[in-house]
Every structure is written in structure tokens, then in C-alpha cells.
Amino acid sequence: MGTRNDEIAGLLQEYADLIAITGGDAFKVRVYEKAARSVGGYRQDVACLDVGGLRRIPNVGGSIAGKIDEYLHTGAIHQLEELRARIPAGVRQLITIPSLGPRKAMVLYQECGVDSVESLEEAIRTGRLCGLHGFGEKTEDNLLHGIELMRKAGRRVNIGVAMAVAEEVVAALSAMPGCLRCAYAGSLRRMKDTIGDVDVLATARDAPALMAAFTTLPSVAEVIVHGETKSSIRTASGLQVDLRVVPRDSWGAALQYFTGSKPHNIRTREIAVHKKLKLSEYGVFDVATGEKIVSADEAEVYGMLGLPWIPPPLREDSGEIEAALRGELPQVVAEEDIRGDLHTHTDLTDGLASLEEMVAAAAARGYAYYAVTDHAPNLYMQRMTDDKALDQRERMRQLGDAYPEMCLLHGTELNIDPDGNVDWPPDFLAGFDLCVASVHSHFTQSAAEMTRRFVRACENRNVKIIGHPTCRTIGKREPVEADWEEVFRACARTGTALEIDAFPDRLDLPAELVRRAQEYGVLFSIGSDAHAVPHLSMMRYGVGTAQRGWLAPDRIINTWPVGRLQEFLAAPGARS
Incomplete structure (x- = not known):
């Protein structure tokens, strides 16, 4: 809960x-x-x-x-x-x-x-x-x-808000006597940036009893529809949640159908028709006999269509069907592939937890390495100084003795100014293990100016990651304008990774740009941008965005073993 x-x-x-x-x-x-x-x-x-x-x-x-x-x-x-x-x-x-x-x-x-x-x-x-x-x-x-x-x-919410509601509902229903299976589906399972409403599926020995439990959950502010196999409620925050109870032997087909997307489902139904089959939320049927062939397992549903199981974040009819038919479906990154977090903050700047608390929480997640990247001095309201940065570095060195299984990296999040310059001179920057550089102001520059700004930051030999590249805040601030192909070429040329910022109101680089950037050989980093201990778990949303961008683990630097990562961070790269 x-x-x-x-x-x-x-x-x-x-x-x-x-x-x-x-x-x-x-x-x-x-x-x-x-x-x-x-x-x-x-x-x-x-x-x-x-x-x-x-x-x-x-x-x-x-x-x-x-x-x-x-x-x-x-x-x-x-x-x-x-x-x-x-x-x-x-x-x-x-x-x-x-x-x-x-x-x-x-x-x-x-x-x-x-x-x-x-x-x-x-x-x-x-x-x-x-x-x-x-x-x-x-x-x-x-x-x-x-x-x-x-x-x-509109009434859409970011994925973090929807996930919290969905997991609370699924946990509550799963604990009910007679509930056999329960999971969320829809755009949330596909890890979309924003969610209109939450779809929950269940199988149960007593569907009406489960519906009664659902409509009386503490989070329910309004019951929109109450039926024996389908009910809809609205939470106090205004989010609609739909529950469907499906037959046990239809679970796999129902999960595939209600996960969507609609264009993906149209394609799978077309494949079924060509095979003289019928695909619905109830199962895969032989058209000639009406016999149900498979329906209980989602992978078997895809298998009957001659397809491998397709990860939900890929199900957007954006080439996944063709890739699956060719046997070229990517093995996308999973959360368990992530070995560390390379973008986090403490209460030295705008974070809420101490260095010690954040390091302990990272260790509890089983990370092999962990970077603290507090803001640099040109973000003036954070009041960073040289002495504060050096003192934090020494504290991290001391903490390293307490966490011998985890490599601690002292980093900073630099500010890319309107001309592409960053905080601190090169000699001082060279003392950091990791430099993330991000745009935090002047978001309305022209596309040409913003492109030059990013390219110049990439060419800084101390910058290893460009943070939250499009600067978007979902529902509040549009992405900046830039020639992204030129930025991707600069990243590939200089060996600079692009970040997928996992915070739910950023999810930046967006999935569509992640997919395009791969064509240029760009490397990536997924960072939580955590400002508090609970934020470390936001990594899952960055992974979801990477999946939607068809990103394999080897292109993501924080899936690498510590030795390979350290070589990358130490290498000067091809700078101008």
C-alpha cells in the first residue's frame, strides 16, 4: 500500500x-x-x-x-x-x-x-x-x-501518480479472500509518460464480492459504475480506476487485449485472421470450429500467432510486429540490469536527505556504484561553493570505507549557460569523478542557439552526461527546440552520454528521441534525479522510458560493470 x-x-x-x-x-x-x-x-x-x-x-x-x-x-x-x-x-x-x-x-x-x-x-x-x-x-x-x-x-496524470494508485489497488484486491490474480494493464503497463485512467484486471472465485471490496476501498471518492464483472471508481485525486474480473482461463488473452495499444491489437488480430484464427479478450479461437485454443497465458497467445512475447512498452505498432516476425525484437533493458545511479542530490543543495542517508539507501538497493551530483554554483539559489564541494568529496571518501562493496562517485550537476559554458574551471572539474551538465534556464533560445549550446557542452572534456536534455516538464513546460540530429552526432563524436531522467514529470530524454539517438551510436545513462531517499525508486520509470525507446542494456552506461564505467569516466573522449 x-x-x-x-x-x-x-x-x-x-x-x-x-x-x-x-x-x-x-x-x-x-x-x-x-x-x-x-x-x-x-x-x-x-x-x-x-x-x-x-x-x-x-x-x-x-x-x-x-x-x-x-x-x-x-x-x-x-x-x-x-x-x-x-x-x-x-x-x-x-x-x-x-x-x-x-x-x-x-x-x-x-x-x-x-x-x-x-x-x-x-x-x-x-x-x-x-x-x-x-x-x-x-x-x-x-x-x-x-x-x-x-x-x-487534460485529466491525464504522470506515470508516478497513476502507478501509486494502481499498486495500492492491486495490493488491496490481491489480499482479498477469493482473489486469484490481479494486475494493472492499459497504458500504465506500457509505461506511457501520462495516464488517463487505470485499468486493473483480476480473476476471482467470487467476482461480485471482489467488486464490492473494490468499490469500498478507502481511496474511493465516487463509484461511477458498479457491476458484477466491471466497476469504475474515481479516487479523491480525480483519477478513474476500472476493474474487470475475467474468467480464469481467459487471463492471458484479457491481459494482452486490455494492455493494448489499440493499433498493436489491430495488427495482432489481423495476423490471427490470416491464420484462420480469431483473437479476442477471451482467447484465440479456431474460426472453423469455434474451439478455444489458448487464452490463459499471454506468451502462449502471442506464440499461437507466430510471435514471441512482446514487452508491453513496445506495443505501439511502431515496428515491433515486423521486428518480431523477423526475429529481431530487441532485448530491452530491465530494472535488474541497472547497477548504479549516476544522478542524485543531497541536502547540500536542493535535496532533502543527508549524504549519509542517500548513500545508505543506495547500498540497500544493492547498487555496485552510486554518484552524488549536487548542483554547481551557477545555480545561485543552491549556494554551492568550492569549499562545500571539497568537503563533500572528503566525506564521500570516508563513507567509502563503510561500503566496501559499492563504489562511491563524487559528481556534480553543472549548469549549461546560454553560450554552452559550465560552472567551474577545467582544473577544478577534473577533480570530480563525474560531471553531468544540464540546462536550467533560458529555455526559449532559438533551435540554432540551443543546438550550439548543447554541442559546446558535449565538447567540454569534463562533461560525461547531458542531463534531462529536452528540459521538458510534462504538462507544464514544453521541450526546448534544438536540432537533435546535430546534438546526437556531437554526443557520438565526443563520447558524451545522454541521460534519461527517470523523474516522472521529466522522463527526459523522451522515448521517441531515445530511439532516434540510437541510430547515431549514442550512449545513454538512466538517472533517478533523486532529491530524497524515496526518489531512488523512480529509476523504474526511466527504465520504462528506455524500453519504449527500444534500448538494450549495453548502450546504457549504468548497466556496465564498475571497471568499464570507470574507464568511460576517465577517458577524455574525442573533444574539439
Whole structure:
């Protein structure tokens, strides 16, 4: 079962936003924002803590601990409810528009009566914001683009949100007497970036009893449909979950059918027709006799079609059928292939856990190597200095004695400035075991400028990985524009790896670019970008993105044995 940390973190962030909307103290806003981040990334389930335990969470003082405790016992925070009552729901929704902050949302409401996303769009298009301080033509364009982004995302959520709900539901149903099998399917099983709703399949001795248990789970806010073999509910966060109970002997066929995708299923049904078979969610049937041939095992369903089992992330009708027929289906990377994490942060910069806590958690995952890559000084708000970096390096050397089975790498995440330069001079950078370089600002440069920026970073002999290359934040910020083929050529020429950032709101490099980059011989790294101990488990989403990009383990540097990785990190590469 999942924790309630994200739920409570969301409430604290909402409280911070409402304080800002109502013109409250900026310091108080930051206090609640920091507390929200700390609760969201805390290693324990905060629902199991008393007030004393809550106060031991970083950035959570007595007042905030009291609010969390109040929510855990009553289901509400009265001060939050009071703020909600003062601000119309439509105004609160405005701050979900990318590029629109709480203060500007309140100005729009007070000065122009804008109280919804729709009324904001209408106000921009009719010129009602003309002359309003802080809302020039460029700001209006950004707001319209933000509204477009928000609508494109719709009710979809990132894979991390959906996975937490799905695994909680599957675990709860699997524990029910009479439940024989239970698993999630759909786009979640295919590891898509965003999920519209969660599909869950089950087999059970008593389907109505399992349906009754499903519709009364604690996470259920609304029962949409309640039937004997299919029910749909909506969680408190608004995510729809559909449960289907299928016959035991139809499990494999149902799992294949409800995993999708629709275009993939059309292709498999076409193959069945050519073999004088019929494929449905109930099984594979002989057309002439109507006899069910196979249905209980998904691999047997594919086998009857003359295909090997196809990993779910590949099932998008993007060439997987043809590759399978030719015997050329890739053996894509699996999470167990990952030997270490090369992109993580501690509380020295913007992380939430100490160096010691992060190293211990990496060791508990069985990693052969682990890198800490805290931010470099040009990301000024992180307050990194030379002395802090050197002190952390010494602490890591000392920690290495306590973890002889794990190679500790002292790294840094550099900032690629608008000209392609990075923090620190070459001599200082040479002291790091690993340098990741990422773009953190000036996202609106032209494609030509951004391409030169990346190429120059690749040509820096100290840079080994380009972090979260497209800079996208799913549903909030579009990818930067660049000539990606030119970037891929530069990576291949210089031996610079491209990262697949596994954090669920990034998943960057996206799968489609991963697949294209392979054509140029590019190497990759999958990094969790963890800022707290629980974030280390985000690696699974990066692996899913790599799978969707048809990526085999050998092209990923953190699947390599430690010796091979160290040779790669030590090699200067082909630099200009």
C-alpha cells in the first residue's frame, strides 16, 4: 500500500499557494513550500507518525506538524478550508496554468474579474488585459500557451501518480479472500509518460464480492459504475480506476487485449485472421470450429500467432510486429540490469536527505556504484561553493570505507549557460569523478542557439552526461527546440552520454528521441534525479522510458560493470 505523503504534501503546497494568492507573507509561503517538499520526499509514511515524529521531518515545525496531525485525525485542515472559502475555485485553478503564479492570479481576479481559465482566455482575446501592469503582449502569449498545455494534458496524470494508485489497488484486491490474480494493464503497463485512467484486471472465485471490496476501498471518492464483472471508481485525486474480473482461463488473452495499444491489437488480430484464427479478450479461437485454443497465458497467445512475447512498452505498432516476425525484437533493458545511479542530490543543495542517508539507501538497493551530483554554483539559489564541494568529496571518501562493496562517485550537476559554458574551471572539474551538465534556464533560445549550446557542452572534456536534455516538464513546460540530429552526432563524436531522467514529470530524454539517438551510436545513462531517499525508486520509470525507446542494456552506461564505467569516466573522449 502507498503512503499518504504525496497527498499531504499537496495540501501543504495548496496552503502555500493560497497564502500567496491572498497576499500573505512571502516567508510563510516559502516555509510551507519547503515543508511540502520535505513531506513528499520523506522516507516514512507520515500517517504513522505522531506530532513528535512529524516534527522530526526537515522543515516541519510545530504549527505545520499540528496541521498534518489535524488532517490525519479529522480529514481536514480548518485554516486551509477558511482560505479555500475566501478564494473562488476558478481562481485557485488559474495557478495550475504554466507561467501564472499566485500573485498574478489574484491581480487578474481583483482587477478584471477573471475567475476561471475560460474567463482568462476570453479576457486575453478581447483585449481586457491591455494596460494591466505586468501583463504585456509576451505575457499574454505565454498564458495562452500555458492554457493550451494544460488542456493538452487534460485529466491525464504522470506515470508516478497513476502507478501509486494502481499498486495500492492491486495490493488491496490481491489480499482479498477469493482473489486469484490481479494486475494493472492499459497504458500504465506500457509505461506511457501520462495516464488517463487505470485499468486493473483480476480473476476471482467470487467476482461480485471482489467488486464490492473494490468499490469500498478507502481511496474511493465516487463509484461511477458498479457491476458484477466491471466497476469504475474515481479516487479523491480525480483519477478513474476500472476493474474487470475475467474468467480464469481467459487471463492471458484479457491481459494482452486490455494492455493494448489499440493499433498493436489491430495488427495482432489481423495476423490471427490470416491464420484462420480469431483473437479476442477471451482467447484465440479456431474460426472453423469455434474451439478455444489458448487464452490463459499471454506468451502462449502471442506464440499461437507466430510471435514471441512482446514487452508491453513496445506495443505501439511502431515496428515491433515486423521486428518480431523477423526475429529481431530487441532485448530491452530491465530494472535488474541497472547497477548504479549516476544522478542524485543531497541536502547540500536542493535535496532533502543527508549524504549519509542517500548513500545508505543506495547500498540497500544493492547498487555496485552510486554518484552524488549536487548542483554547481551557477545555480545561485543552491549556494554551492568550492569549499562545500571539497568537503563533500572528503566525506564521500570516508563513507567509502563503510561500503566496501559499492563504489562511491563524487559528481556534480553543472549548469549549461546560454553560450554552452559550465560552472567551474577545467582544473577544478577534473577533480570530480563525474560531471553531468544540464540546462536550467533560458529555455526559449532559438533551435540554432540551443543546438550550439548543447554541442559546446558535449565538447567540454569534463562533461560525461547531458542531463534531462529536452528540459521538458510534462504538462507544464514544453521541450526546448534544438536540432537533435546535430546534438546526437556531437554526443557520438565526443563520447558524451545522454541521460534519461527517470523523474516522472521529466522522463527526459523522451522515448521517441531515445530511439532516434540510437541510430547515431549514442550512449545513454538512466538517472533517478533523486532529491530524497524515496526518489531512488523512480529509476523504474526511466527504465520504462528506455524500453519504449527500444534500448538494450549495453548502450546504457549504468548497466556496465564498475571497471568499464570507470574507464568511460576517465577517458577524455574525442573533444574539439
